[in-house]
Amino acid sequence: MKPEPARVVVVGGGPAGLSAALNAALSGASVLLIDSSSRLGGQYWRHLPETWLEQSELHLDLDTGLLLISAVANHPKIEIWSGAEIWSATHEDGAATLRLITNGVEKIITTKALVLATGAYDRTLPFPGWDIPGVMTPGGAQSLIKGNGIAVGKRVVVAGSGPFLLPVAAGLAQVGCEVIELLEANSPLRWLKSLPTLIQNLSKIGEAAHYIAIFNRFGVRPKFNRAVVAAHANQDGELESVSIAKIDSNFKIKKIERVKCDVAAIGWGFTADTSLAGALLLKQLVTKDEGVAVLVDENQESSIAGIFAAGEITGIGGSELSIAEGVIAGLAAAKYIGCKAEISNNHHKTRAKKQKFAKALISSYPVKSGWQSWLTDETIICRCEEVKYSKLKFAVTELGATDSRTAKLLSRCGMGMCQGRICGRFVVDLVANESGISPSDISEKERISVGNRPIITPISIELLANGE
């Protein structure tokens, strides 16, 4: 392999990746930006080419996205590979090697400076009927609006926990869906604890007020301490109704009612996509929401010199924090390959402020272990392999599994196409509970190992066989 020219490679075209690519280029570095989507913007600024203008009122922050995307796309020092899937990543002798497929062709690149900005996806919890067509994630429902220009259904229930439910419910109402329920599992009192931090972020209060005005206009009445605990199918096997429960502060069911709907969009915050970081053996840590994040220093550099991380993979914190981190990561990566780049106090201050806000938010929306009581023996745990709860429990109680890796081998939970991206995180909790281990005693190693996948994205056998 011939040596690559000195350049910064950025993975991910969302807020963090775009900011990193632009700032590295502005510092004089040549940049290669690799994105899995066909259009830049990530999940946050997902768009159809022709809907930019029509969407402006559905998206509070589209202007920033449009500016960043066009600045990156038009910068002479930035090369962009869209629709590229990285399936393998290694690090050796001070350089990272990425193998990827773009337009059906395999490419291999090496780089001394790498910025990972691979983002996050909706955190999900299983419940009876969550595999029925019509049950989906809030992110999925939103991507249909933003990226495809369609409303997901007619009568929609939005549920789960976290601030992301607000823009999703507002967006659905604005495009003509009847949002019949907007359910937050936690109590509004949790907000009070973080009030001082929230007040320091006035733009966020304005954002909340904007959504509340939309809810008033469309007659959406948010309810608290409620969750969708079961979904029911019609004779065609599609969603017909959901069971909505009033729940206590530990998420245990108090009282249930049935509501008819054709879509239920349910999410519990986000899970960072750490597959690439795991493959590169970057040090990771467990966050306050029991998620996993890449460990970085004050300049977004990971445990391996020359590999930087920014955005949701360093801890869920939203687009503004992602941008602040992306800027620093881009500058630091440029500096690493010898460009003149200055990371100032202001950069660090901006990031610290956004970090504080993100922390306050996460503690306002915990996921409590009572959700496990919603499951029945028949509930699907692993959607890919159709593994039922009874089979996972059998792996622990009868076959002796005490960690999620063994339980996975004995039950096939997490062995399907998604490689545990959906069930891995909550299988850890279910296995621990069945083994009598309290949630706070689950080891960091156990939680982190869930995201480790030798092959990052499923590829065909032929491609593997033809590889070097």
Next chain:
Amino acid sequence: MQVLTLLVKPSASITFTFNDLEVSAIPGQSVGAALLAAGDRVLRVTRFEKKPRAMFCGIGVCFDCLVVIDGAPNQRACITEVKAKMVVRTQVGGA
């Protein structure tokens, strides 16, 4: 199932087939979104229990929306951009 409202007036429209029936789409849409807009939500039937599945994560993570496109199985309908004259079929089973 009813046809869903389109949020944008497309300047162009293309057609493809799903299980031999013609479906129209806006350029730039995903296969899954175009099918949902046309009233086809179920994309796959599971391997063991033969249960219907549809788009779940919507962003290429969960692999629940697998379809057969132009003879190639295991294509994620939610992130595969629709192209004119594509031949799309329901997939039975996973990988």
